[in-house]
Amino acid sequence: MSPIAQSAKDDKVEAVMPGVSSDRVERILTTTLIVAAVGGVLAFNILSHIADTNRRAQISIERIVGLTFKMRSITSDSLAKGGLTGGARKRLAAFEEQAQTQIDVLDHSGASADDVSTITRCYEASRAAIVTVTDALAKRNIAKASYIDSTKLAQCLVTLNSTSLAITSSMERNADVAYGIALIGSGIIIAITMPILVILFRRFESRRHESLLLANERRSLRQNEARFHSLVANATDIILILDRFGLIQYASPATDKVLGIPSASLTGTRVYTIIHHDDVSHARNIMDQSAGSPSVNVTAEMRLLHQNGSWRHAEIVLINQLGQPEVGGIIATMRDITERKEFEEQLTHHAFHDSLTGLPNRALFLDRLSLGLSRTARHEHAVGVMFIDLDNFKVVNDSLGHQAGDRMLLEVADRIKSCLRPDDTLARLGGDEFTVLLENASGTIPQMVAERIVRVLEEPIYVEGQACFTSASIGIALSGNSDDIPQFLLRDADTAMYEAKTSGKGRYSIFHRSMSAKAAERLEFEGELRKAVDRNEVVVFYQPIVSMLDERIVGLESLMRWKHPIRGMLPPGKFIPIAEETGTIISLGQFVLVEACRQLREWQEMFPSDPRLKMSINLSPRQFQHPEIVDDVRTAIRRFGLNPADIKLEITESVTFADTENTVRKLEQLKQIGVQLAIDDFCTGYSSMSYLKSFPIDTIKIDRSFVSRLGDEVEDDAIVKAIITLAKTMRLDITGEGIETHEQMRRLQALGCDHGQGYLFSKPGSATEITELIKSRSMSDHLVELRAA
Ligand code: C2E
Ligand code: MG
Ligand code: MG
Numbered sequence: 001m002s003p004i005a006q007s008a009k010d011d012k013v014e015a016v017m018p019g020v021s022s023d024r025v026e027r028i029l030t031t032t033l034i035v036a037a038v039g040g041v042l043a044f045n046i047l048s049h050i051a052d053t054n055r056r057a058q059i060s061i062e063r064i065v066g067l068t069f070k071m072r073s074i075t076s077d078s079l080a081k082g083g084l085t086g087g088a089r090k091r092l093a094a095f096e097e098q099a100q101t102q103i104d105v106l107d108h109s110g111a112s113a114d115d116v117s118t119i120t121r122c123y124e125a126s127r128a129a130i131v132t133v134t135d136a137l138a139k140r141n142i143a144k145a146s147y148i149d150s151t152k153l154a155q156c157l158v159t160l161n162s163t164s165l166a167i168t169s170s171m172e173r174n175a176d177v178a179y180g181i182a183l184i185g186s187g188i189i190i191a192i193t194m195p196i197l198v199i200l201f202r203r204f205e206s207r208r209h210e211s212l213l214l215a216n217e218r219r220s221l222r223q224n225e226a227r228f229h230s231l232v233a234n235a236t237d238i239i240l241i242l243d244r245f246g247l248i249q250y251a252s253p254a255t256d257k258v259l260g261i262p263s264a265s266l267t268g269t270r271v272y273t274i275i276h277h278d279d280v281s282h283a284r285n286i287m288d289q290s291a292g293s294p295s296v297n298v299t300a301e302m303r304l305l306h307q308n309g310s311w312r313h314a315e316i317v318l319i320n321q322l323g324q325p326e327v328g329g330i331i332a333t334m335r336d337i338t339e340r341k342e343f344e345e346q347l348t349h350h351a352f353h354d355s356l357t358g359l360p361n362r363a364l365f366l367d368r369l370s371l372g373l374s375r376t377a378r379h380e381h382a383v384g385v386m387f388i389d390l391d392n393f394k395v396v397n398d399s400l401g402h403q404a405g406d407r408m409l410l411e412v413a414d415r416i417k418s419c420l421r422p423d424d425t426l427a428r429l430g431g432d433e434f435t436v437l438l439e440n441a442s443g444t445i446p447q448m449v450a451e452r453i454v455r456v457l458e459e460p461i462y463v464e465g466q467a468c469f470t471s472a473s474i475g476i477a478l479s480g481n482s483d484d485i486p487q488f489l490l491r492d493a494d495t496a497m498y499e500a501k502t503s504g505k506g507r508y509s510i511f512h513r514s515m516s517a518k519a520a521e522r523l524e525f526e527g528e529l530r531k532a533v534d535r536n537e538v539v540v541f542y543q544p545i546v547s548m549l550d551e552r553i554v555g556l557e558s559l560m561r562w563k564h565p566i567r568g569m570l571p572p573g574k575f576i577p578i579a580e581e582t583g584t585i586i587s588l589g590q591f592v593l594v595e596a597c598r599q600l601r602e603w604q605e606m607f608p609s610d611p612r613l614k615m616s617i618n619l620s621p622r623q624f625q626h627p628e629i630v631d632d633v634r635t636a637i638r639r640f641g642l643n644p645a646d647i648k649l650e651i652t653e654s655v656t657f658a659d660t661e662n663t664v665r666k667l668e669q670l671k672q673i674g675v676q677l678a679i680d681d682f683c684t685g686y687s688s689m690s691y692l693k694s695f696p697i698d699t700i701k702i703d704r705s706f707v708s709r710l711g712d713e714v715e716d717d718a719i720v721k722a723i724i725t726l727a728k729t730m731r732l733d734i735t736g737e738g739i740e741t742h743e744q745m746r747r748l749q750a751l752g753c754d755h756g757q758g759y760l761f762s763k764p765g766s767a768t769e770i771t772e773l774i775k776s777r778s779m780s781d782h783l784v785e786l787r788a789a
Pocket of ligand 1: 543559560571573576589592618619620650681738739760764
């Protein structure tokens with residue numbers, strides 16, 4: 001029974017019997033019950049014995065009387081018959097014997113000695129009278145016998161009868177009294193014992209119930225205890241009980257799992273020994289706080305020392321149980337949140353860093369810039385922002401693939417970092433754009449750093465064994481204006497970077513207010529270019545390609561022009577780089593493709609020849625990479641019912657400089673349409689003779705830069721000769737570009753060049769002009785006209 005239940009019970013007893021405990025009452029009741037029961041049984045036995053004795057004596061007396069009367073009736077019969085027969089004598093003897101037996105029984109029945117002797121005397125008197133009668137009869141003295149029978153014997157029998165009646169009725173009364181007393185006594189005992197029994201039974205039942213409850217209570221207490229131990233033993237959280245001063249009084253087994261320290265070795269030490277030294281003062285504060293506020297949760301996060309020397313992050317909850325005698329300390333629950341912390345750190349890192357290079361991203365850069373600017377306000381020197389953009393990264397990325405591009409960016413990041421001071425911040429904004437925060441941009445520091453970066457990025461970068469060349473255009477913006485705002489500084493550096501790019505790339509430029517206007521102008525230009533096709537401002541010019549044998553026009557190259565409403569006719573050099581950068585080249589190129597096909601069909605019908613006139617169409621790197629280019633070319637050719645072999649696609653070397661799977665696949669897809677493929681501006685980019693073998697190329701076009709110097713320098717002659725010889729062995733068609741003089745033409749003819757293109761034959765002209773040109777039958781006539789002009 002629980003102590004509470006027991007005390008409640010005692011309270012009740014106390015209320016009924018002041019000063020007597022419940023156990024004592026029970027003892028009194030039990031004793032009473034036993035005494036009553038034993039006394040009752042004894043009394044009952046005695047009384048019933050008395051009653052039985054009386055009954056037995058009574059029966060014996062009645063039998064004695066009965067036997068006596070039976071003996072008299074024998075004598076009476078014998079008197080009547082006038083003699084005693086032998087049978088009568090025997091019966092008399094038998095009755096006498098029985099009577100004597102009954103007298104013995106009566107003697108031992110427990111009846112009073114007076115009664116026994118009275119009855120015996122009366123019987124003996126009667127028997128004596130009967131003997132006298134029988135003797136007289138035996139002597140045939142009938143008169144005497146009759147006389148004694150009617151006097152003495154009758155008198156004796158009356159006495160015997162009356163005496164026996166008196167004694168037996170007294171005995172019956174005695175027996176009844178004894179029975180009555182026994183019954184009443186039993187009733188009284190039952191009346192006394194029954195309530196006691198009921199009380200005792202109830203008490204027994206309640207005891208039994210209480211002991212069951214107690215057993216259950218103990219069991220659940222043991223279970224709870226076992227559960228608690230199991231919880232504490234298997235908990236992943238550390239549970240410590242500390243004294244007011246941080247001394248560990250108890251440490252749960254989780255210390256082993258979480259910190260690699262057995263709990264036993266922690267007990268008796270100070271908790272501060274496992275707390276990071278930077279967190280100790282905070283730990284002391286929260287201990288003080290907890291000690292001052294009982295039963296209030298005090299929480300904190302801290303680093304705990306692991307056995308292996310590493311630090312684990314823990315969430316700590318302190319509960320002051322100093323006032324609880326069972327605990328008598330501050331309970332510290334420590335949950336290992338290292339993984340969560342690391343995850344949070346990862347997320348934070350992810351939010352502020354570029355995933356490829358691990359460098360700060362725009363958000364973090366702006367944050368650092370903002371801090372840098374606030375420091376500037378305190379110090380003398382300015383901070384500088386550099387905006388670095390790689391000049392031809394797109395080409396590398398598109399041709400070598402993204403993985404190679406990524407590797408190149410990592411190398412670029414490393415090289416830029418090598419030019420900076422530890423204080424400076426290098427960030428990647430995305431793509432090939434990097435920014436640098438120069439913490440100290442005083443004097444010529446920004447220029448020196450920029451020059452260093454330009455220099456280190458000019459060195460070739462080897463990706464997959466391939467030397468890739470890149471350069472960087474850098475814009476610099478310096479703080480020092482009253483309205484220094486991080487975003488504005490970054491924007492100004494971007495503007496300066498664009499200035500560096502447009503003025504030749506591979507250089508740096510420092511921001512000046514005048515550049516803002518230029519940047520706005522460029523934005524406007526880009527917008528106009530996007531709308532150029534829709535506004536019918538794009539026109540296609542054509543330049544003839546002639547046979548070097550007889551100068552006959554065998555084909556034409558389509559060359560795009562932009563008829564700008566204000567700036568007039570713009571050559572491709574003025575807008576194609578921007579179109580390429582912004583993606584507008586896709587719609588421009590699609591327009592030229594369709595228009596050139598349509599025009600070829602018109603000319604082929606107008607000037608039937610054998611072989612038919614051909615059309616060369618330029619594809620920029622971005623057009624070539626576009627997923628729909630193959631379909632676009634096929635559709636345009638079908639639309640105008642052209643023979644695919646009459647279309648020649650000119651691809652610049654920058655596209656094909658590496659033998660990547662994609663390039664080969666794309667070239668083969670185009671080739672499957674049936675078109676011809678030409679490498680434009682051969683030997684100006686990442687020239688490699690090796691790819692000529694693996695690519696399905698039909699023509700190479702020797703760049704004007706070589707042709708223009710033909711005859712001037714022996715070396716150039718040798719290069720062109722080598723190219724032509726190689727191409728010849730591979731059965732490739734060779735076209736010389738930019739032929740302006742007869743000398744150049746003659747040299748190319750001598751070297752075995754198949755076709756030529758240049759001002760010597762015709763400048764690019766509108767479709768109408770070229771129609772007129774082809775009309776004139778002989779090329780030589782046209783030459784004469786040119787010379788005359
Ligand atoms: P390209 O494909 O190499 O075209 C030849 C360029 O050389 C043309 O310049 C042409 O006018 C010029 N040219 C031809 N003969 C002579 C000559 O004797 N002397 C000199 N000084 N120049 C000569 P253009 O039209 O300015 O085109 C420049 C480049 O723009 C083209 O070089 C081509 O790469 C690109 N381009 C032109 N039209 C298109 C086009 O429709 N799509 C694409 N993607 N690119 C085009
Ligand atoms: Mg071309
Ligand atoms: Mg060319």
